[in-house]
Each structure stands twice: as C-alpha cells, then as structure tokens.
Amino acid sequence: MPQPQLQFAHSDSESSAGYIAATSASEANAADNAAAVIVDPGPEVVDAWRSEAGVAGDNRPSEKTEVHCLEGQLDRTYLFATDGDGLILIDQHAAHERVIFDRLMQTLRPDNSQLLVIPETMELNYRQYKMASEKIPVFKSLGYDLEPFGGKTIVIRAVPVIRGISDHKPLLLDLIEQLLATERFNNPKEIQEAFLITMSCRAAVKAGDRLANLEKEQLLSDLWKTRNPYTCPHGRPTMIRLSRDELDRRFRRK
Amino acid sequence: MPQPQLQFAHSDSESSAGYIAATSASEANAADNAAAVIVDPGPEVVDAWRSEAGVAGDNRPSEKTEVHCLEGQLDRTYLFATDGDGLILIDQHAAHERVIFDRLMQTLRPDNSQLLVIPETMELNYRQYKMASEKIPVFKSLGYDLEPFGGKTIVIRAVPVIRGISDHKPLLLDLIEQLLATERFNNPKEIQEAFLITMSCRAAVKAGDRLANLEKEQLLSDLWKTRNPYTCPHGRPTMIRLSRDELDRRFRRK
Incomplete structure (x- = not known):
C-alpha cells in the first residue's frame, strides 16, 4: 500500500552521505518486494544488457572477486580501485547509474509509490500537458499518480520511492520531453x-x-553485483582497467 | 675532509623512513659541496640525459607545476599523482633512481667519503681481485678508498657518503663484476x-x-626538480600520464 508521507526526503548535494542513503532505501525496497517483482525485465531486456558491452552472461565478474577502493580520487569524478591485479579507474556517475538502473528494474512498480499528503501541481505548456494527460498509465506504471487538473496544470498525487531524487518535478518534465522528442x-x-x-x-x-x-x-561492491558492471545503462563505460601486467610492460618492468 | 664514523648507517628495510632519510643526507651534502662539484657531468652527458627520452632541455616540467600525490598506491610499486590535469602513475623505484642519480652526478667526488674507523676486508676471486687492484683510481674517484691486502683480499678504508646504502660490499662486488663484464x-x-x-x-x-x-x-617533488624526470638513468619510464582529456574520452564523457 502507498504510504503517505509529510514531505520529500531532502538530499543535501554538499553532504557526502548521499550514496549510502540512496543505497539503503533501495535495498529495503528490494527486500520488501522480492516476492512481487512486477517490472520483470524479461529475457530480451536481459539479453540487451548482456550484449550492451559485448559481455556474455557468464563473463560477468564473480561476486567472489575482492575489489577494493584505493583512497585516491581524481577531481571527485574518477575513483581508483584494485582487484589485486592492477588498477581500475571508475566513473562514479556511470557506476552509480548502473547500480540504480538495475535496482529500479527489479523494484519499480505502480504500488511502490508514496502518496503526497499535500498534492503538488505542475504548470506545463500545451504540448507537454497533452502528452502527460495521454500517458497517465505509463507514469502510473512507474509509480507516479498524475491527474489532469484543467488548463495546463497537472496534479502530482504520488511519486515513486527513489532516494536520491528529492524533487520529482524536473524529472517529470524530462520524461514528458523525452516522450515528445522520441517518435519511436x-x-x-x-x-x-x-x-x-x-x-x-x-x-x-x-x-x-x-x-x-x-x-x-x-x-x-554494489556495482560488482550488477548484471553488467562494465557500462552504464546509456552504454558508456563505467570502468577502465589497467592490468598489473600492462602497467609492468608500459613501465618496462617486464 | 673525510670524517671517521663508528659504523655504517643502517637502513631498516621495513621502516618507511627510508626515503626522507636518504634525501636529507644527500641534500646536506649537496649544500656543503655546492661550490666544489668535481664530477661535472659535462655538456655531452647533459645532452645524453636530454636525448634519453627525446626530451629537449626546455621541455622539462616547470618547477611551478603543482604535482601532488593521491593517497592510493598499487602494490607498493606505483604511486598516483595529479598535476591538476589527469592522473600520473609513478614507478617509485625508477623515480627514486632518477633522483639519486642526479644527486650523485652533482655531489660525488673523491673527498666526499667517510673513513671507516675499523677498515673492512673483502674476499674476492682472482679475476675480481686483479680488476679491483688495477682500477683503484676509478674507485677513488667515487669515494672508495680500497687497498690490495695480498692474497685475494681487498681492504676497504673509506666509502662514499650515500644514504640508503648500508652495506657497500655487495655494491662493490657489483661494480667490479660490471667492469669485468663490459669490455667497452x-x-x-x-x-x-x-x-x-x-x-x-x-x-x-x-x-x-x-x-x-x-x-x-x-x-x-624531488623528481620534478631533476633534469629529466621522465626516465630513470637506465632509460625506463618513471611515469605514465593519463590526461583528464584522455580519461574523459575513454569514458565517453566527451
């Protein structure tokens, strides 16, 4: 059942607690909903994931691989890690995208949404309003309860539980624009x-x-548990690996 | 004047203080001897340094470049650093070799040696003994005071001041073997x-x-002050640079 809540969770972009908070919320949902996965990716989607980076399902890293972060970091963009054999550079945004995408694929469903105690309204332009009104069921399947209010106003009655997103309005606008832009x-x-x-x-x-x-x-650790840790859902690489062997050769140690 | 000392400085290979200790000793010598550099590398050697990595003298990094270490490290072999534009991987051994070589080039001379209070003896085989006896002046120019003792024994009366080397015997053996091996x-x-x-x-x-x-x-910081920070004196690379631009392209951020 959708639970009412008093306000959106606010994530402070300057705080560093963002990642763990987002994680634990999704994890709780994953556990609650383990028996009722409605958004089943289906075999064709899983195959798409696998072929995304030309990676066969069997080639994905074993969960036993011990990967740990090195303390260094480059411009708060790239993380360094090692799996005991060389250096792995990780794009933190791409990696997190992959983790969240896999979680959403497993947990997002119409009744996994939070009812807003005070519904919010959103002013749209005419094309946006028309598209949103026509696609109410699509938004419903993601956990958004939208209602045309007349004029060019949409009322938001419920939003999906996605920690890391405190303001759903810009996201909804993105989604509507995406629908408008893509004929396919x-x-x-x-x-x-x-x-x-x-x-x-x-x-x-x-x-x-x-x-x-x-x-x-x-x-x-979350990235390593995903089906395809090598690319983000857009298909960009999440990591670059420099094996110890390659490093040793480039430094002419071998 | 050579100063007698009671014993060789011992460097504990498990301690991490090795680098700084080695540095400060060489630095003190460099300061003392600044006015009396006897081992002048000469223009041909400097040119050799410059051509070693195909680097013109003017291309060497400016001392103003702010390079700082990132905390991570790979297998205690490669260090990570950044100069504000990308990642620099550094081979700690090769880098230190370059630093010491440049210092030795500037500071090593016959009278920069320490007299041993108790001279040490070294047993050699016949070929080694013959070579060492013939090349006494060469060793003298490096700060070693050697004396043939009869039989196949050499007496070490003085050694050059090189912190980081606690036992000169294996080094002397290396040098003698190097003389024997190389006809040129x-x-x-x-x-x-x-x-x-x-x-x-x-x-x-x-x-x-x-x-x-x-x-x-x-x-x-010492490496960046050398004439050719890009290679060790053997010609191996001391560093590999992954510019921010290259990283961004490989991660398809650009």
Missing part, C-alpha cells in the same frame, strides 16, 4: 526502460560529488 | 656514469617498499 516510442517496455535510464541518471551521484570512503566501497 | 669501458667518464647508475639502483627504494605519504610527496 510505441512499445511500453521501451518507454519504461528509457524512463528508468533517465531516472537513474537523475538519481545518481554526479561527477564532482564528494563520496566518503565508505560510500566508495559500497558503490563498488 | 675505456672512457673514465663512461665507467663513472655506469657506476653511478648501479649505485642509484642499489640506493633507491624498491618496488614493494612502503612509503609514508610525506615520503611520497618528497619523492615526487
């Missing part, structure tokens, strides 16, 4: 996946966000 | 340079040695 969207699954990618991007830590060591370790 | 050594300058390279290699921190953060910073 006719398959509901395709729309949903595109929406989940946009939501992951919005919710993920950004390049420049400060992560505490504990958060970096958690992000890494 | 006929130019005293060439012999001396080859010897300095061997001495730098012996005195430098090794791959696997633990360096404290302060020592890493000091090593980096």
Whole structure:
C-alpha cells in the first residue's frame, strides 16, 4: 500500500552521505518486494544488457572477486580501485547509474509509490500537458499518480520511492520531453526502460560529488553485483582497467 | 675532509623512513659541496640525459607545476599523482633512481667519503681481485678508498657518503663484476656514469617498499626538480600520464 508521507526526503548535494542513503532505501525496497517483482525485465531486456558491452552472461565478474577502493580520487569524478591485479579507474556517475538502473528494474512498480499528503501541481505548456494527460498509465506504471487538473496544470498525487531524487518535478518534465522528442516510442517496455535510464541518471551521484570512503566501497561492491558492471545503462563505460601486467610492460618492468 | 664514523648507517628495510632519510643526507651534502662539484657531468652527458627520452632541455616540467600525490598506491610499486590535469602513475623505484642519480652526478667526488674507523676486508676471486687492484683510481674517484691486502683480499678504508646504502660490499662486488663484464669501458667518464647508475639502483627504494605519504610527496617533488624526470638513468619510464582529456574520452564523457 502507498504510504503517505509529510514531505520529500531532502538530499543535501554538499553532504557526502548521499550514496549510502540512496543505497539503503533501495535495498529495503528490494527486500520488501522480492516476492512481487512486477517490472520483470524479461529475457530480451536481459539479453540487451548482456550484449550492451559485448559481455556474455557468464563473463560477468564473480561476486567472489575482492575489489577494493584505493583512497585516491581524481577531481571527485574518477575513483581508483584494485582487484589485486592492477588498477581500475571508475566513473562514479556511470557506476552509480548502473547500480540504480538495475535496482529500479527489479523494484519499480505502480504500488511502490508514496502518496503526497499535500498534492503538488505542475504548470506545463500545451504540448507537454497533452502528452502527460495521454500517458497517465505509463507514469502510473512507474509509480507516479498524475491527474489532469484543467488548463495546463497537472496534479502530482504520488511519486515513486527513489532516494536520491528529492524533487520529482524536473524529472517529470524530462520524461514528458523525452516522450515528445522520441517518435519511436510505441512499445511500453521501451518507454519504461528509457524512463528508468533517465531516472537513474537523475538519481545518481554526479561527477564532482564528494563520496566518503565508505560510500566508495559500497558503490563498488554494489556495482560488482550488477548484471553488467562494465557500462552504464546509456552504454558508456563505467570502468577502465589497467592490468598489473600492462602497467609492468608500459613501465618496462617486464 | 673525510670524517671517521663508528659504523655504517643502517637502513631498516621495513621502516618507511627510508626515503626522507636518504634525501636529507644527500641534500646536506649537496649544500656543503655546492661550490666544489668535481664530477661535472659535462655538456655531452647533459645532452645524453636530454636525448634519453627525446626530451629537449626546455621541455622539462616547470618547477611551478603543482604535482601532488593521491593517497592510493598499487602494490607498493606505483604511486598516483595529479598535476591538476589527469592522473600520473609513478614507478617509485625508477623515480627514486632518477633522483639519486642526479644527486650523485652533482655531489660525488673523491673527498666526499667517510673513513671507516675499523677498515673492512673483502674476499674476492682472482679475476675480481686483479680488476679491483688495477682500477683503484676509478674507485677513488667515487669515494672508495680500497687497498690490495695480498692474497685475494681487498681492504676497504673509506666509502662514499650515500644514504640508503648500508652495506657497500655487495655494491662493490657489483661494480667490479660490471667492469669485468663490459669490455667497452675505456672512457673514465663512461665507467663513472655506469657506476653511478648501479649505485642509484642499489640506493633507491624498491618496488614493494612502503612509503609514508610525506615520503611520497618528497619523492615526487624531488623528481620534478631533476633534469629529466621522465626516465630513470637506465632509460625506463618513471611515469605514465593519463590526461583528464584522455580519461574523459575513454569514458565517453566527451
């Protein structure tokens, strides 16, 4: 059942607690909803994930691989890690996107949303209003309860539980614009996946966000548990690996 | 004047104080002897340094470049640093070799040696003994006071002041073997340079040695002040640079 709440959770972009907070919320949902996954990615989506980086399902890193973060970090954008064999550079935003996308794929469903005690209104332009009104069921499937209010106003009655996103209005605008911009969207699954990618991007830590060591370790460990840790859902790489062997050769130690 | 000392300085290979200790000793000597550099590298050697990595003298990094170590480290072999534009991977051994070599080039001379209170003896085989006896002046020019003792024994009366080397016997054996192995050594300058390279290699921190953060910073800062920070005296690279631009392109941020 949707639970009412008094206000959106606010994430302070200057705080470094963002990653762990986002994680634990999603994890709680994942546990609650383990028996009722409605947004089943389906075999074709999983295959798409696998082929995204040309990675066969069996090649994904074993969960036994011990990967740990090195303390260094470059411009709060790239993290350094090692799996005991060389250096791994990780794009923190791309990595977090992959983690959130996989979680949303497993947990997002219509009744996993929070009812707002005070519904919010959003002013749109005519094209946006028309599109939003027509696609109410699509938004419903993601956990948004929208209602046309007349004029060009939409009322937001409920929003999905996605920590890391404190203000849903810009995200909703993004999603509506995405629908307007892309003619090819006719398959509901395709729309949903595109929406989940946009939501992951919005919710993920950004390049420049400060992560505490504990958060970096958690992000890494979460990334390694995803189906395809090598790319973000847009298909950009999440990591670059410099093996010890390659380093030794480039430094002419071998 | 050579100063007698009671014993060799012992460097504990498990301690992390090695780099700073080695540095400050060499620095003190450099200051003392600034006015009396006997081992002048000469223009041809300087040109050799410059051409070693295809680097013109004017291209060497400005001392104003702010390079600082990142805290991470890979297997106590490679250090990470940044100059504000990307990642620099540094081979700690190769970097330290370059620093020591440049210092030795400037400071090593016959009277920069320490007289041993109790001279040490070294047993050699016949070929080694013959070579050492013939090349006494070469060793003298490096600060070693050797004396043939009869049979196959050499007496060590004085050794050069090189912190980081606590036991000179293995180094002397290396140098004698190097003379035996290389027929081409006929130019005293060439012999001396080859010897300095061997001495730098012996005195430098090794791959696997633990360096404290302060020592890493000091090593980096010393490296940046050398004539050719890009290669060790053997010609191996001391660093690999991944510019922010290259990283951004590889992560498809651009």
